Amino acid sequence: MDAVIASLPQYWDGFLRTLYLSVISGIIALIVGTILAAMRVSPVAALRGFSTFYVEVARNTPLTIIFFFAAIVLPRLGVKFEQFEVAAIIALSSYTAAFIAEAVRSGVNSVPVGQAEAARSIGMTFIQVLGFIVLPQAVRTVIPPLINILIALVKNSSVAGAFFVLELFGYGRKLSNDYGDQVLWILLGVAFFYLLITVPLGLLAHFVERKVAIAR
Amino acid sequence: MTSVLYDVPGPKARLYSLIGSAVGILIILGVLAIAVTTLAQQGIFDSERWEIFYGPMAPDVWSLIGQGILSTLAAAAVAAVIAFPLGIALCLLRISLIAWIRIPTQVVLEFLRGMPVVLMMLFILLVFATGQFQAVVVGLTLYNAAIFAEILRAGIQSLPKGQREAGLAIGLRSFQSRMSIEFPQAVRRMLPSLVAQLVVLLKDTSLGYIVGYEELLRKIQIMADFLGPDFLFPAFFVGAAIYILINLTVSRIAILIERRGSKKAAGGMAPMTIRTGLEGTGNDPVAQNVVPGAENPEKK
Numbered sequence: 001m002d003a004v005i006a007s008l009p010q011y012w013d014g015f016l017r018t019l020y021l022s023v024i025s026g027i028i029a030l031i032v033g034t035i036l037a038a039m040r041v042s043p044v045a046a047l048r049g050f051s052t053f054y055v056e057v058a059r060n061t062p063l064t065i066i067f068f069f070a071a072i073v074l075p076r077l078g079v080k081f082e083q084f085e086v087a088a089i090i091a092l093s094s095y096t097a098a099f100i101a102e103a104v105r106s107g108v109n110s111v112p113v114g115q116a117e118a119a120r121s122i123g124m125t126f127i128q129v130l131g132f133i134v135l136p137q138a139v140r141t142v143i144p145p146l147i148n149i150l151i152a153l154v155k156n157s158s159v160a161g162a163f164f165v166l167e168l169f170g171y172g173r174k175l176s177n178d179y180g181d182q183v184l185w186i187l188l189g190v191a192f193f194y195l196l197i198t199v200p201l202g203l204l205a206h207f208v209e210r211k212v213a214i215a216r
Numbered sequence: 217m218t219s220v221l222y223d224v225p226g227p228k229a230r231l232y233s234l235i236g237s238a239v240g241i242l243i244i245l246g247v248l249a250i251a252v253t254t255l256a257q258q259g260i261f262d263s264e265r266w267e268i269f270y271g272p273m274a275p276d277v278w279s280l281i282g283q284g285i286l287s288t289l290a291a292a293a294v295a296a297v298i299a300f301p302l303g304i305a306l307c308l309l310r311i312s313l314i315a316w317i318r319i320p321t322q323v324v325l326e327f328l329r330g331m332p333v334v335l336m337m338l339f340i341l342l343v344f345a346t347g348q349f350q351a352v353v354v355g356l357t358l359y360n361a362a363i364f365a366e367i368l369r370a371g372i373q374s375l376p377k378g379q380r381e382a383g384l385a386i387g388l389r390s391f392q393s394r395m396s397i398e399f400p401q402a403v404r405r406m407l408p409s410l411v412a413q414l415v416v417l418l419k420d421t422s423l424g425y426i427v428g429y430e431e432l433l434r435k436i437q438i439m440a441d442f443l444g445p446d447f448l449f450p451a452f453f454v455g456a457a458i459y460i461l462i463n464l465t466v467s468r469i470a471i472l473i474e475r476r477g478s479k480k481a482a483g484g485m486a487p488m489t490i491r492t493g494l495e496g497t498g499n500d501p502v503a504q505n506v507v508p509g510a511e512n513p514e515k516k
Contacts, residue, residue, distance in 0.1 A: 041221055042222075043222045043225060043229070043233055044233050044236040044237055045233065045237050046236065046237035046238075046239075046240035046241050046244075047236070047237075047240055050240065050244065056464070057460060059467075060415075060419070060460055060463035060467055061419075061456070061459065061460050061463070062419040062420070062421075062422035062423075062433075062459060063419075063422070064422040064423055064425050064433060065422060065433060065455075065456050065460075068425075068433060068437075068452065069452065069456070072437075072448070072452075073448060073449060073452050076445060076448055077255065077260075077449065078254070078258065108221075116221050120222070120223060125222075126221060126222040129221055129222065130221060134221065151330075155331070155332040155333070156332070158332035158334050158335055159332075159334060159423070159426065161334075162334070162425075162426040169332060169334065169335055169338075172335065172338065173338065176338070176342055183343055184343050187335065187338065187339045187342065187343065190335060191327075191331050191335060191339075194330060194331055194332060194335065195327065195331065198330035198331075199326060199330050202326070202329075202330065
């Protein structure tokens with residue numbers, strides 16, 4: 001227990017870095033994922049094909065492999081990172097974007113057909129139909145799964161700890177080395193900080209689901 | 217493919233779409249070409265780098281890779297086999313009518329679901345001083361049992377109320393009604409999510425790399441360390457390809473099961489199906505069986 005109290009500064013540092021990784025990767029993944037979803041339903045065959053391929057491959061690749069590629073293989077190929085955080089953000093956001101694309105796409109599918117038909121019948125183009133009519137309505141259905149994906153993202157960021165980034169899990173490994181006799185408390189401390197992020201997000205997802213979910 | 221998002225393209229739009237496709241393909245090819253030439257300049261494609269896979273070293277290399285695949289599959293299989301019944305048990309406790317069983321279970325489930333799997337593995341490895349295999353299996357089991365429990369609970373809650381009421385009305389006890397009336401329907405209804413979670417479990421075995429379990433990725437790294445840095449890329453390339461192939465295969469099987477399941481369900485007991493006119497676009501579990509809050513609670 002004293003080890004936990006003694007290492008509170010490290011915990012805090014790790015906590016902030018976990019948040020930082022999650023927020024930055026989350027924002028990038030949201031943007032890229034939405035673009036991928038739009039490509040997936042677009043009239044241009046090449047875009048559809050690319051998006052489908054990307055989503056399928058990224059969803060079936062273990063995150064550890066992506067991290068290994070970004071943090072160990074890429075530097076050897078000459079892509080050097082000043083900080084390993086960059087590699088972690090690339091890995092996390094490229095992985096998460098695929099899941100977000102899938103969620104957004106199923107949200108688009110959940111919007112009643114008549115909406116898009118009505119929009120088209122008044123002469124809107126594809127971009128307008130998607131941007132003004134379909135996506136704003138899809139957001140409602142998509143938010144709960146999106147929050148779940150973001151929770152998974154926070155937990156997934158722990159993989160970065162194994163690839164030279166000192167976030168919560170990284171500190172957990174380091175501290176459990178330093179205080180070999182108090183591993184239990186050290187790791188419970190790490191778990192506590194993760195729950196500090198994931199449990200409120202989970203409650204939020206639950207709340208939003210009840211509030212926003214509309215029976216169509 | 218029917219789509220309602222845009223009009224059936226006329227000649228002009230088709231031309232634009234064709235041009236767009238061509239440009240898109242050119243851009244992708246261009247990026248690939250740049251990547252390939254940069255790699256080639258570093259001698260990645262020199263035959264001696266890839267010789268490990270067919271030269272005199274090949275039997276050793278492949279047997280190492282084979283061991284890696286086996287230990288990956290072994291961890292996944294053992295974890296899945298234990299996690300499923302444990303998930304059912306947790307689900308039963310979670311929906312128990314007795315508050316002092318239900319609420320602690322809920323706390324435990326939230327705890328298990330809110331933690332990174334890799335942290336659990338490390339915890340088991342260090343605190344209980346187990347071997348790596350046990351750590352990976354127990355970590356995966358606990359996490360996935362919690363997810364299975366949540367999926368099953370969502371399934372049971374999505375059943376019409378009358379199912380349970382009818383069970384109780386014909387004199388079944390609460391537990392009997394759960395086991396013989398509600399669970400079978402919930403499992404069938406949630407089969408797509410359950411199988412999807414199995415794919416996640418398989419993917420998560422790669423986290424064993426972090427706690428030092430000698431699964432495929434770790435074997436690849438051991439191999440690259442032994443052979444020298446020149447061989448890192450070829451070894452990684454082959455390892456990643458194998459991993460992705462295995463996962464894609466299991467995902468395909470999952471989709472097949474899902475299709476069959478949804479047909480059966482449509483014949484027997486109607487799930488809440490929302491027709492969107494976009495079903496043809498792909499395999500979309502969410503559009504086929506819409507159960508509020510049930511689609512794959514943890515996407516990983």
